Amino acid sequence: MMTWIRRGLTLVVILPGLLFLVLGLRWLVDPASAAPSLGLTLETGFGLSSQVADLSAFFLVAGLSILIAVVTRGRTWYYPPAMLLLIAATGRLIAWLVHGAAFVPQTIAFEVVVAVLLLTASRYLPERD
């Protein structure tokens, strides 16, 4: 793969990594402003605890894994965020099919596209020497 394509792919992969990092931090610092972007209303008590803990974990693990993959050039680090995103997209489809949730094609498409990018990066970006 040509160098400029590799650099472009690296840049394209970093952007969602940073986005997820910011989202994860928002869930820790200001969950009230993070909730509406996912169609959520903030719970109280145990529910609020689960929202802050699980959603910050999801986004921080996804974002940090991408950034670690880029910095360390360790290809296997791309797989956890790719799996998170693919399973999230699958969950959205199942929620629509089975549980009466809204069909959100834009969000599903975003998750699938980023996951495909990560898998592409895992295949074509150079591995650590």
Place this chain on the structure above:
Amino acid sequence: MVKKSVLSLLVILVTLAVLSVEASNRPNIVFLLADDLGYTDIAPYGSEVKTPALSKLAEEGIRFTNYHTAANCAPSRAMLLTGVNNHLAGIPNIPEMLAPEQMVHENYQGVLGDNVVTIATLLEGSGYHTYMAGKWHLGAEPGKLPSQRGFERTVALMDSGADNWEQRPYLPIYDEANWFADGKRFELPDDFYSSRFLIDKTIEFIDNNLDDGKPFFAYVPFQAVHIPVQAPQEYIDRYMGVYDEGWDQLRQTRHDRAVELGILPEAVSMNRMSTTADWETLSPDRKRYEAKRMAVYAGMIEAMDANIARLVAYLESRGQIDNTIFVFTSDNGAEGSGAQDPTAFPGNILLSSAYDTDYETLGLKGSFNSISPGFTSAAVSPLSYYKFYVGEGGLRVPLIISGGPVSDPPAQTAAFAWATDIAATILGFARVDTPNGRYAGKPVLPITGKDLSPILRGEVEGVYEETDTVGYELTGHSALFRGDYKLVRNLQPLGDGEWRLYNIVIDPGEVEDLKAEMPDRLKTMLADYALFEEENGVEPIPPGYSRTRQLVINMLREQNGAAILIALLTMVLLIPFVVYVRTRPKS
């Protein structure tokens, strides 16, 4: 003591006899409901289509020129049959177009709620025979079928529409055309044509019980003229060449004829819809094709009328005509979502697997037809917009009430009338009390429609006071009627989401927006509309909602949901294996 008992018995017998005579004197009621028929689609409202049976009913009865209904079918039917606002009755929209976010609300299920009672139930309970032949579309689940909502004999289509020539769905959202008779699945006969068949069944139902002396209520919701627009060849032939001048000419001609007939007080201004193409720019072949699409539509209307004539003739032959009241109307305005050119992409791709759209066979068995938006605007002339929108073209439709017991009514009235009024009026004809909060031991919503009989008797000019309001909402399109004025907001794609204010008595074409001239009225009516939403459980539409997109999404889920689910679950199980294979150390 013996004397007293005999006297009491006599009093009871006389009372029963009086009640019995009263019951036997009650009129038969035939409720004829066209589907997607526009304001000027029948001759008594200015159409060139020959509808002699409806013209005769109109001549002998009364035409309402300012009657309004819902902008699409099931909400309208809910109001017509219950007299209750459609949002409260459980049908804010057809279920095929409801989003999951909406369906979490109890009144957003798209099927007739158990909190309302139909006029069929009330009439049956008061001694009427109740029959239905035609499109139901108010729920096919147990407890929702017409045979469980007051109709004694039924042959009913559960879907939003179906083929007129055979038992076949017209949209891929249905596996089959779901017809039921008396609560059980039903197969249509080989010689089926919708309007003829529905009248055949109606006559059969009536004839079976006619000799027992009880009055009947027959509800005949036709498939005409819902898509697919189909008609027998002999009726199509009568309109070949009639529409060669195009939709603009037809819209003007119908406007002029409506003025001549007094349907419109005088010439009115008309909007030109953005969906109306320039007829002059069409190729000769396209003009020929478009004219035939409309000829089939006209033929379908005339075929419906011819079958209404058969029903009238039957009732005459059985000596019932003098004791029968006819109510004729449409569920909403004409359908404007037919393809601009069904022979071109994407219409041809969508239809090619199921139907043909060939010119020669257009409207016959195996052919799918609709009218283009240009002719739809002519069908609702001189009004703006059409079905699914809350412009007058979507909401204002013909209403004729006629028949022997309606003696010497005014020829026509410009009084405002609303869909819920039909239920109240029919119950008034039958001298049946409306339920006042309870029926058959359970709470039900009271009827809010008004009995139109005083207008028929010439006692009043209208039944709505200047301060009475009627609100309406469909997928965010909103309207409120108050006196001569209408507050209206049409959303995209054809509307712009702006509130507008019109005097629909002098400006039924909705051309001159009065909101700048009448800020106080605007403010009052906006407040009235907000109150309507609150009182009737109107929920906001989900962000990004589009009825067409929702229809496709719901279709995907209904038709392919199980297959998609299996594929998704399989994928979730396979993901770890794929990752393992790709990351395992190479030996």
